[in-house]
Each structure stands twice: as C-alpha cells, then as structure tokens.
Amino acid sequence: MGRISKVLLVDDEPDIRRIGEISLRRVGGWDVAMAGSGAEAILLAPVYRPDLILLDVMMPGMDGPQTFAKLRELPELAGVPVIFVTAKVQRDDVARLRALGAIGVVSKPFDPMALPAELRRIVGETP
Numbered sequence: 001m002g003r004i005s006k007v008l009l010v011d012d013e014p015d016i017r018r019i020g021e022i023s024l025r026r027v028g029g030w031d032v033a034m035a036g037s038g039a040e041a042i043l044l045a046p047v048y049r050p051d052l053i054l055l056d057v058m059m060p061g062m063d064g065p066q067t068f069a070k071l072r073e074l075p076e077l078a079g080v081p082v083i084f085v086t087a088k089v090q091r092d093d094v095a096r097l098r099a100l101g102a103i104g105v106v107s108k109p110f111d112p113m114a115l116p117a118e119l120r121r122i123v124g125e126t127p
Contacts, residue, residue, distance in 0.1 A: 003051070003125055004028075004030055004051045004052050004119070004120070004123060004125060005030060005031060005051055006030065006031045006032075006033070006048065006049065006050045006051050006052075007024050007028070007030045007031070007032050007033075007050055007051065007052045007053070007054060007119075008032075008033050008034070008035065008041065008044065008045055008048055008050035008052070008053045008054070009021065009024065009032060009033070009034045009035070009054045010034075010035045010036075010037075010038065010040075010041040010053065010054065010055045010056055010059075010064075010067065011034075011036070011054075011056040011059070011085065012036055012037060012056060012059040012060060013056075014036070016056070016085075016108070016109075017034045017036065019112050020032075020034075020054065020110075020112075020115070021034060022112060023110075023112035023113070023115045023116060024115070024116060027112065027113060027115070027116045028115070028116030028119070029116075030116070033048045033050065037059060037060075037061060037062065038059055038061060038062030038063065038064070038066060038067030038070070039061065039062055041053075041055070041067055041071065042067065042070050042071065042074070045071060045074070045077050045080075046074055046076050046077060049076065050080060051080070051081075052080070052081055052082075052083065052119065052123065053071065053077075053080055053081070053082045053083070054082075054083050054085055054106070054119075055067060055068060055082050055083070055084050055085065055102075056084075056085050056086070056108075057084050057085065057086035057088065057097065058086065058087070058088075064084055064086070065097070065100055068082055068084075068100055068101070068102065069100075072101065081103045081123055082101070082102045082103065083102060083103060083104045083105065083106055083119060083122055083123075084097045084102050084104075084105045084106070085105075085106045085107075085108055085110070086105060086106075086107065086108060087107065087108045087109075089105060089107040093105075103122055103123065104122035104123075106118060106119070106122075
C-alpha cells in the first residue's frame with residue numbers, strides 16, 4: 001500500500017471519534033473524516049476516498065463487519081485497507097475479523113499517542 005494521507009474513522013461513540021481525530025491529525029499528520037455509523041460511512045467513503053478506514057466492530061444498526069461488507073461492494077473502495085477497532089481482542093475475534101479481509105485489528109481503548117505508529121506498522125508504512 002502507498003503512504004497514508006487520508007483516514008476515515010467510523011465509530012458510534014463521539015468521545016472515541018474526538019480522541020481518534022486528535023490522534024490521527026496531530027500525531028499522525030493525516031487528513032481525517034469521521035462517520036458515526038455504518039450507514040454514514042457508506043455515504044461518506046466514496047466521496048472522501050480514504051487511504052485507510054478505521055472501523056469500529058460494535059455499532060448499533062449496521063455493525064462493523066456488515067459495514068465492511070457494504071464498503072467492499074463499492075468499486076472505488078474495494079481495495080482500501082480496513083483496520084477494525086474493538087474492545088474484544090481475543091485471538092478468535094481477531095482471526096474472524098482478519099478472515100473478513102481486514103488487514104489488522106486495534107484494541108480499544110487505544111493510546112492516542114501510539115495509534116498512528118501502530119497503524120503505520122499494520123499497513124507496512126515506514127515513518
């Protein structure tokens with residue numbers, strides 16, 4: 001994958017979006033768009049064209065895996081890497097999410113100062 005410059009953060013919790021945005025913008029130096037639901041992400045992502053999508057697993061309505069499947073149906077987003085964000089980081093959960101096609105899983109709560117470096121490591125981007 002090329003260098004990350006635009007990240008879409010999808011999470012139903014406003015506090016997580018706020019902390020994530022600060023982390024990704026100030027520490028990561030990336031442009032950030034945010035969606036508060038899977039449905040919002042599906043509308044926003046094709047217009048925003050992110051280089052990476054951070055996707056919460058547990059959301060009301062359309063959960064992360066359902067959102068992931070819908071995003072994959074959109075040709076312009078089919079190749080965009082997705083990293084799931086979840087409080088459930090048991091080996092079985094991580095394996096299930098990776099089997100869907102995610103390139104990685106980040107645990108919640110995440111360390112805002114370390115999150116960009118963790119994302120770069122997962123996507124294989126060197127700082």
